[in-house]
Amino acid sequence: MRLNRRRLLGSMAALGAAATLPATARAQDSIWDMFARDRVMRNIDTGANTAYANARVETIEPILSFDTAYNLSVAISRYEPFVAAGGWEQVPREVFGLKLGDSRRAVRTLKFRLMASGDMKPAERANDMFDEELDRAVRGFQVRHGLTADGQVGEATFYALSVPAHERLNQLRLNLARVEASAATLGDRYAVVNIPAATIEAVEGGQVSQRHTAVVGRIDRQTPILSSRIHQINFNPYWHVPKSIIQKDLIKYMNEDPEYLTKFRIRIYDGNGRELQPTQIDWSTNEAVNYMFRQEPGAENSMGHVKINFHNPHAVYLHDTPTKSLFAENARFHSSGCVRVDGVNQFVAWILRDNGGWDTEIVDGMFASNERLDVDVKAPVPIHTTYITAWANRQGTVSFRDDVYQFDAEGRVTFA
Known part of the structure; x- marks a missing residue:
């Protein structure tokens, strides 16, 4: 067991x-x-x-790389005799x-x-x-x-x-297979979201250029495993509340506090684009899912000051957040599938490198302005969300994370 x-x-x-x-x-x-x-x-x-x-x-070694695969192999060679001796x-x-x-x-x-x-x-x-x-x-x-x-x-x-040590050894073996399966498919420049670690790596030239703390999907609303390309940055975006969140969260919040939408500057629109007032909706039913809910740009916006888009069938994305305190937690599994990024201004500047003129200072200025602006990424950056619960570095230090989605327990190597 x-x-x-x-x-x-x-x-x-x-x-x-x-x-x-x-x-x-x-x-x-x-x-x-x-x-x-x-x-x-x-x-x-x-x-x-x-x-x-x-x-x-x-x-500086990326978690998805042949370097990490080699380091995992070395770690396994150390753990095997130790486990055989009783751990x-x-x-x-x-x-x-x-x-x-x-x-x-x-x-x-x-x-x-x-x-x-x-x-x-x-x-x-x-x-x-x-x-x-x-x-x-x-x-x-x-x-x-x-x-x-x-x-x-x-x-x-x-x-x-x-x-137990034997479980850690099994973890190392499983994650070696995952890293080896991915490493050969990667290019020179890419971003990786490692879900169990709730971290993001910006990789360039075989080295980690930036590493960011993240908040990822909770167990009942998991961040999906996928590969795509970051193609657009939305500065100071509107947030269109997904129907799943309307049904699971927003209706409950409104029943607890009828002023919730007003406090968080969320407006309601019908199918013809006409704005409705919260009092026009029966919150004791699921009527609300028939309307569009849009949060205005600003400090309290659920996406913070920026949204990072990449095509995928799950409608997930990376974004800023007004709740920075979550980044200090051990278990950062709080989102509804999307990924929140700490130090997102530096990450956005890295994504827009080939656009020219987008350093961290300029990005910060856009955040402060609250101006709505969409910027297409001239050189779309590959992004991979993955599931690595054990890895090692060249110093021989082995790191482990909890099997939050139980993919280790299922023995999953690939996620297609």
Whole structure:
């Protein structure tokens, strides 16, 4: 039976009071433990530890490339004998909640687990203090798994620690097949949306020119796997609300707040282009799906200041967003299939490179103006949305992401 976060956390909840053991243990700390913890806390630069962790995963190699395929092969060759020898031990629930300065037996267990996965230097012995070395190792583990590097063994970190080594090996093998299937089809310049990582790469000359955090489709409204070309940029666009969102979301919002459309500057039009008022619609029914809903350009527009178009049968696109806070989350699966782009001004300038005159400063000026403008891309940029949950870089660092859409569980290599 494959491990998943819901099953794991459900079993923890069933344990009741035992799941809160770290807090109980803290109450039993001696005064000497407190002195030791204070000494540790005073002398550690956690910011430097996070920077070290980030440096381990940094790479110019595109996730879809023969370089990444080679790096995955090397990682597999390391994991295979390790898994054959039994892999790492399952972490006990006592490591849940551990953080810098804690002192108890579970800390030693956590250290040996991170030694086994290469996040700490191997040693025959380990003490019970959550010290600087362990803080650096936990942050490194978190960055490798796409988690916020806070150095604490929270829910998401505990789940990632609990995935068995043989499942990680299977993940590496499956994703090697995916990367190899795609790498040969790519040109010199393209963009890649990696859905499980919720990231975007702008690739040029075999190297990543830009990398952006993204928000992608949630599990019940998935971002589709596709290949297309970015052909047009819409500055300060109108947002025409899709019928699916009208039916699933907008009607509900209007029943909760009759002023919702007014607050977010969304207008209603019938089939003849005549504007209607919200009071003219029966919100207790599905009548609203018969009309067109259009949000005006501006700061509250759901697409932000720009929409990035590419032909596809799913009516999805890339866009800006007014809810920038989502980019700071671990699990960025919130959209209805479209993809929101952090630092979108830089990405748009990169797309429009061959148009001439479109640097980041000019793009920012267009955003600030709220002026409606459509720009055709003179050299349409290939774009690929893909599903890679494991990869490695030339430094030997292996990264993993959750199988959010369960494509790994299904063993899917291709998605046509």
